[in-house]
Amino acid sequence: MYASSSICFDGCPAEHLSSLQADPAPSNSDTSVNLQKDSENMNTLQDSSYYSSGDAEASLMCPSQLDSSTRQLSRRRHPSPAPASYEWNLSSGHQAKRARVENIIKGMTSSSPGICYTDATTTTTTNQDEETGCMQQGDPIKELPLLRETGMRQRQAARKQLERQHQHLRQLRMRFTQLDGELTDSSKEGKYPTWNESPETSPGDAFSDLYSDSEGSSSRKYQGWKKVKLMNYFQSKPERIKLMADVLKYELSRAVSRSVDSIFKSIPLIQASPENAENAMSDAPLQSSVSTDDTFGLSCCGTADVQTEALSLVMQKPELERNNKSSRAHHVPKPPNPFSQDSALHENPASEKHNSTDHQHALMFLQDGHSHINQSKPEIFDTYWSSVKVRSKVNSRSVRSPHTHTMLLESLCLPHVKIESDNLVKNNMYMLNEGLTTNHLKKAKLMFFYTRYPSSLVLKMCFHDVQFTRCITSQLIKWFSNFREFYYIQMEKFARHALMEGVSDMRGLTVGRESELFRVLNMHYNKANDYQVPERFLEVAEVTLREFYVAISMGKDRDPSWKKAIYKVICKLDSDVPAEFKSHHTG
């Protein structure tokens, strides 16, 4: 019997042996016969890689043997300590102030007039307080008298602009709150039509209404045009008002938190150039609006880069051409990454241009929704609204609408698929997410090919780009728990299936890339099939399948916790996650 085979069972938990001998699976007479036949044939077993102790791979050794080797392996790598740039360096205050002024000026000259400012409430107060404070104290920037003068002027102009916008925003907010109140009772329709539902009739009509109504108006009327027409539009389409109001309310609250986030996110990143330290604090929100400037990268790469990184793993398939043009998104300096697919995103320079301009639109919409909603940009709103829906709950079931579904697929950025500028907007909108995104999910799934039971340390290394709150951590853990669940369910299913089919030969239980089991798994963890599944995973899958096969054939499944023994084995087969998954820091 099995016990007589001197192979792997030597060091294995005795349960494997004893139960095989004592409990020859009475429920499965067919199988047990087959098994017996198998076990009589030593060659069968020895040929089978599962029980071959000669295999160099630790995974194919006995669990007990594995223990030390694999653990040591996985512990060898330590997370790189937090970059020194994370530490505050406030000593260079003078330089910082100077740099700050220069930066402000630079930002103003390079940004188009009227460009959005990140947020209405928070930004204003912060910036204004900061700036007025500076001026009152007579900030000693003697070194740059000319710059100071022009800078002041420009800053004042910008502040005026800012104030105008904020006032406008306040008014709009009031209107919307009011409207919302009025409309909640009047429109009792349960469903809100989506914007893309019938583009010719819904927003189109509305917008043409706007235009026809405004015909003959003098240009001075234009000031009130927005509000008035908006009202008309709303009155004619009450159900959309609610929608719009919701969006705006949502976005207002989002904007507040986002600008706060952007401040904090920009802090460590700007540390890279210490003179910008103070700069980062006060001007980050301002900078974030200057998307054409490099400063955009500074303030936003905290989130933007997140995405490129998560995406960069998608392209590991060796046969795929690796394009090393590698213009990182938003010019964030990064070490060349062989797996980078960012280049694919920007292969077409035209689309890159689109990207930046559309991105501006997107940003403006996100940050400064009031001045754009009533302009004839329904398609922008369309994408915007989609992203609102997605962002509202990135990974939730609610993301099931066909529209957002396509969007999610698009956001995964298949390399060979030409990415339309429109999609780039969506992608960029997507970058504004905080927390875990679908790209993180995708990354996590690919990680599953290496580790079924990632430690929180590994998770932190691989998802260093997200703030590790308890919530995030448990979400990640939950993801892997779900991954495992699916994995084991498939294993059990296929093992039972094999058993039913009367598979008697262990060699019949292989998991190759052509096998159905692999197909199912690949479909689940690597849907786009753009990642070369490591051979190791196939081995682990094979081991798992055979574990299930053996356990079921021995009737262990009558024990309610029979799977735990298998889990115990499989968790030792985790391998180290490749470096590509880990932090390649921008600094």
Add this chain to the structure above:
DNA sequence: CCCCAGCCTG
């Protein structure tokens, strides 16, 4: 008592 993995469910 808390934490966590696993299970079940939607």
Add this chain to the structure above:
DNA sequence: CAGGCTGGGG
């Protein structure tokens, strides 16, 4: 995939 529940371990 996420939420709720549960049993086991510290």
